[in-house]
Amino acid sequence: MLLLAASPASGDSPADAAKAGRRSGYEFLTPPTQQLQNDEFANPGMLWVEAGKALWSQREGATHKSCADCHDDAAKSMRAVATRYPAYSKEAGRVINLEQRIDRCRTRRQQASALVYESKEQLALTAFVSSQSRGLPTNVAIDGGAASSFERGREFYVQRRGQLNLSCANCHDQHVGAHLRGDTISQGQVNGFPIYRQLWQTLGSTHRMFAWCNEAVRAEPYAAGSQEYVDLELYVRWRGRGLPLETPAVRR
Amino acid sequence: MSLSRRKAVSSLGATLVAIALRPMRSFAGEVETLAAIRALFGEKPMQTGRVALQLPSLAESGNLVPLTITVDSPMTETDYVRRVCIFANRNPRPWIAAVTLGPKAAKAEFSTNMRLSGTQDVIAIAEMSDASLWTAQANVLVTVGACDSMLMRR
């Protein structure tokens, strides 16, 4: 497996992640579902990856430019990009996630319309760009401009919420491996996102997952793209540092 | 093909009797499945065998249950599988799919994914070129996930 030649301080390898006990959601699936994820054709998430590949070369907006016009071959230019997001953007003045980074390119560089969160186009481009990092270890920076976002995300993770008064940590730290009806509770890692979730019967983003989990404990969810969820995403990605990306993963 | 083990089983009749005698709780799907089978094939006898169902014994999501069906047939111009009808007997609508093969299909084997609303039997009926019917069924245990409710399907 190829790793980045020069990794920043938080550059854990998959071996480091395994030693630290970080486990991908893949390990909590039954074998047929794992096989579905491994099957490059049958994996339904690949429908979006291929749709994203077509969008990559599509000329858009007032500039009539495609992603490819600036970024050329995605396999080269987008390699390892998804492993670093969410990341601090000096231009935006805050931490943004991959979806927002793609959207900023779209609205500012291509001068095209903004991508609607959870739309087919947004999922397709995010899945396509993320899949260029498949197998590479998650490696987000939590220092410098990202430090305050990281702290907020960490607080969110341990904050009880909702009518069921549960925090992310209650299930995904304290009860990993226990059962909730037929489900085995996973560590809640996000190294496979956007995922093809069998429950949703479609591809879904990290923010859709966070909103779903919040609703599951009867808490009011935040909006997709909200800073709360971007902060949480940064923390959760750091929590899974070293885990190789699996986009598009298949999950329950 | 040996005919010595052929059983002219009228599974339709036998199952109808079983349904009539069972206790209160019955599933609309099971009755509908029988009705759909009868609408297709009338009272024709079905023999068990020649059809093999490959599916997981436990499905962690009812929304995507892989299925492979293999029918023992030489698939020649004169001896082939005409079609395979698939049912899930406790789905709100029991029909899963009807697959038409024919002599141009090289192999009587195909795969797809089903939706199962709960633990139930999956039933496949193969109609051969000589109009004989062969059937097989398999049970799938479908587990319900955490926080899984109509509300949370969004």
Place this chain on the structure above:
Amino acid sequence: MAFNTRIRVPATAKAGEIVEIRAMIMHPMENGFRVDTQGTAIPVDIITDFVCSYDAAEIFRVRLEPGLAANPYFSFFLKATRSGVVEFAWTAQDESVTTASAPIEVT
């Protein structure tokens, strides 16, 4: 309305060889039982038919029902006879047709 499709046909095959064909289409296959945020059932919206043709004959045909999973996937087999095009057609319930095709060279 055309939907995204993926197909897998081997580029080459020997005459008489039996090869696997795979096809998938991006479609929700609404079964009429899901509800929206207001609690209203989302109407049935499915692909109704799928057919694969090769060498002037139908190889594989399916009548789809809502009991099939979303983004319907099929894998089946054909015998390579002569070089040509393997064609796929999905018909939705509004009778619109989405097509795809791939060449196969038979030696």
